[in-house]
Amino acid sequence: MANSASPSARKTAPNPAAVPQTGSGHDWLADLGALIVDATSAIGGFAIFSGRTLAWLATRFPRGDTLWPNFYQVGVLSLPVVALTGTFIGMVLAVQSYAQFRALGLETRLGAVINMSLVRELGPVLAATMLAGRVGSAMSAELGTMRVTEQIDALASMGANPIQHLVVPRLLACLFMIPTLVIMADFMGVVGGYFYSVVILGIDQHHYWRNSEQFVGNFDLFSGVFKSLFFGATIALVGCYRGFHCAAGAEGVGRAATAAFVISFVLILLLDLLLGIMLEALYAYIWPEGAKLF
Amino acid sequence: MASPHSNTVPPNADGDDADRAGATSAHSAAVDVLLEVRDLHVAFGRHAVLRGLNLVVPRGQTLAVIGESGCGKSVLLKTMIGLIRPTQGQVCFDGRDLAGMSERQLTSTRVRYGYVFQQAALFDSMTVGQNVAFPLRQHSDRSDEEIEQRVLSRLAQVGLPASVAPKKPAELSGGMRKRVGLARALALDPELVLYDEPTTGLDPIMSDVINELIMRTRLSYPVTSIVVTHDMHTARKVADRVVMLYPLARLAEDEPQIIFDGPPSELDRSGDRRVSQFVKGEAGERISELRGA
Ligand SMILES: Nc1ncnc2c1ncn2[C@@H]1O[C@H](COP(=O)(O)OP(=O)(O)O)[C@@H](O)[C@H]1O
Ligand SMILES: [Mg+2]
Numbered sequence: 001m002a003n004s005a006s007p008s009a010r011k012t013a014p015n016p017a018a019v020p021q022t023g024s025g026h027d028w029l030a031d032l033g034a035l036i037v038d039a040t041s042a043i044g045g046f047a048i049f050s051g052r053t054l055a056w057l058a059t060r061f062p063r064g065d066t067l068w069p070n071f072y073q074v075g076v077l078s079l080p081v082v083a084l085t086g087t088f089i090g091m092v093l094a095v096q097s098y099a100q101f102r103a104l105g106l107e108t109r110l111g112a113v114i115n116m117s118l119v120r121e122l123g124p125v126l127a128a129t130m131l132a133g134r135v136g137s138a139m140s141a142e143l144g145t146m147r148v149t150e151q152i153d154a155l156a157s158m159g160a161n162p163i164q165h166l167v168v169p170r171l172l173a174c175l176f177m178i179p180t181l182v183i184m185a186d187f188m189g190v191v192g193g194y195f196y197s198v199v200i201l202g203i204d205q206h207h208y209w210r211n212s213e214q215f216v217g218n219f220d221l222f223s224g225v226f227k228s229l230f231f232g233a234t235i236a237l238v239g240c241y242r243g244f245h246c247a248a249g250a251e252g253v254g255r256a257a258t259a260a261f262v263i264s265f266v267l268i269l270l271l272d273l274l275l276g277i278m279l280e281a282l283y284a285y286i287w288p289e290g291a292k293l294f
Numbered sequence: 295m296a297s298p299h300s301n302t303v304p305p306n307a308d309g310d311d312a313d314r315a316g317a318t319s320a321h322s323a324a325v326d327v328l329l330e331v332r333d334l335h336v337a338f339g340r341h342a343v344l345r346g347l348n349l350v351v352p353r354g355q356t357l358a359v360i361g362e363s364g365c366g367k368s369v370l371l372k373t374m375i376g377l378i379r380p381t382q383g384q385v386c387f388d389g390r391d392l393a394g395m396s397e398r399q400l401t402s403t404r405v406r407y408g409y410v411f412q413q414a415a416l417f418d419s420m421t422v423g424q425n426v427a428f429p430l431r432q433h434s435d436r437s438d439e440e441i442e443q444r445v446l447s448r449l450a451q452v453g454l455p456a457s458v459a460p461k462k463p464a465e466l467s468g469g470m471r472k473r474v475g476l477a478r479a480l481a482l483d484p485e486l487v488l489y490d491e492p493t494t495g496l497d498p499i500m501s502d503v504i505n506e507l508i509m510r511t512r513l514s515y516p517v518t519s520i521v522v523t524h525d526m527h528t529a530r531k532v533a534d535r536v537v538m539l540y541p542l543a544r545l546a547e548d549e550p551q552i553i554f555d556g557p558p559s560e561l562d563r564s565g566d567r568r569v570s571q572f573v574k575g576e577a578g579e580r581i582s583e584l585r586g587a
Binding site for chain 1: 372375377397401402404405407409411412413415416417418428429432433478
């Protein structure tokens with residue numbers, strides 16, 4: 001890579017021989033190469049890390065006393081903020097959709113739209129985002145501090161496996177608690193949407209619910225919760241991986257925490273898209289003439 | 295040579311030292327080797343830290359590894375317990391290469407080690423008592439009372455009262471934390487104890503307390519110890535052999551990285567300027583680097 005002449009440098013310079021060895025085009029190419037190498041090795045490292053975590057999960061289930069504190073952190077302490085944001089999202093959906101639906105004379109369809117979006121998309125993504133921000137970065141900062149202060153090395157030096165001790169309980173906590181959080185976000189969103197549509201905008205209550213019932217089925221609820229399991233695993237694994245591979249010093253810990261959030265958020269949206277496509281196909285396969293909104 | 299520490303031999307009695315160090319290098323086949331490092335290379339990416347190290351540590355020896363900061367002493371210790379994988383070469387504990395071990399074998403081998411970390415590395419989510427109990431819970435099926443008894447006696451051994459057991463590490467002073475780290479490392483009576491700068495950052499009195507603890511451990515049973523330090527006082531007091539590492543960046547391609555290997559009494563007689571400067575604490579020609587560029 002270091003000696004290959006950059007094509008872009010050759011194009012801009014009239015005389016290729018006059019291009020200096022360290023021209024900007026050359027650096028650019030070398031940087032890109034380094035970036036690709038880094039990205040590949042990071043993805044490989046993450047895959048190995050995840051594989052080892054799953055292997056440990058399969059070999060030995062962690063003891064209760066290492067699990068409960070994580071369940072409490074991830075589940076109980078996240079409930080209030082998830083409930084609050086869920087309520088607001090439900091209301092915001094009502095505010096945003098009302099004008100357009102009224103113009104079509106379909107106000108009562110609002111229930112279907114709000115509840116469908118909540119249960120399928122916004123509930124899971126919102127709960128996952130809150131969890132990534134609240135729990136994922138905290139995991140990464142905590143494990144990063146343990147890495148920097150050699151506590152992870154200490155664990156290994158005493159014949160304890162750091163992945164089994166630190167990562168598996170966190171992964172389990174996220175996996176088990178995220179469905180609860182999603183259902184909480186869904187529920188509060190439905191309540192918020194109902195409150196704004198029926199109580200404030202005065203939409204007919206009976207039709208609001210009838211429309212919801214007609215269009216939102218168990219499969220929608222299931223698909224939201226199903227997707228959230230993948231989001232939960234992503235949050236825990238990315239947070240722990242970034243913590244384990246934290247650079248030295250306070251700055252390293254801070255960067256690990258930020259990166260954990262950004263990476264898991266991007267991955268959550270990517271997974272949401274892929275799983276959405278997959279679940280759509282599954283739905284169409286099981287119920288070829290299933291009910292659609294319009 | 296079977297058990298040189300069963301009686302109370304002062305570690306720096308000169309004649310004894312010279313004999314022991316001589317024996318290790320000349321007839322390594324005859325002595326009981328606990329740890330052997332063969333042609334060890336460690337590099338992080340392009341940055342080489344250790345190059346071609348060979349070291350034979352007989353059972354019962356207390357070896358001090360000295361050298362300036364950044365020369366790779368901690369990296370050497372971590373490689374010796376398998377926390378860092380060598381890029382080339384081997385680390386053999388009790389005749390078996392660490393790199394060839396399965397995870398399970400490595401775990402059971404590490405139980406025979408004790409590691410005292412530079413900043414103690416106590417788990418700050420646990421109390422002091424839980425920290426010292428950790429290896430006991432991990433590797434033995436003692437009852438809770440037995441473990442508690444053992445924890446308190448370990449703490450007493452390092453001069454800490456039972457009242458520190460329920461405290462969190464953050465509430466302790468640096469010297470106390472170091473001693474808790476020592477108590478934790480010694481909880482399972484390890485065969486080999488690795489100390490990473492045990493006295494760095496401590497006041498002179500606390501440093502001497504730590505030196506005393508290292509020596510007492512050795513007198514109480516035939517433990518092998520490797521003490522990484524740049525404190526010459528510690529090296530002279532506790533070690534029966536000293537090895538000095540030199541930073542690779544300051545060496546030519548073919549120069550060996552170990553620039554001194556012998557009993558502490560030989561340190562002052564070394565003809566190597568780099569050794570005598572380190573021992574006396576003189577910057578020498580390094581002063582010129584200050585005005586450089
Ligand atoms: N995990 C690591 N990744 C990259 N470089 C490292 C790592 N650990 C140590 N080093 C580098 O190795 C060199 C030796 O470090 P170390 O063994 O900690 O020195 P010391 O002799 O002071 O203990 C340093 O230059 C350090 O930057
Ligand atoms: Mg060090």
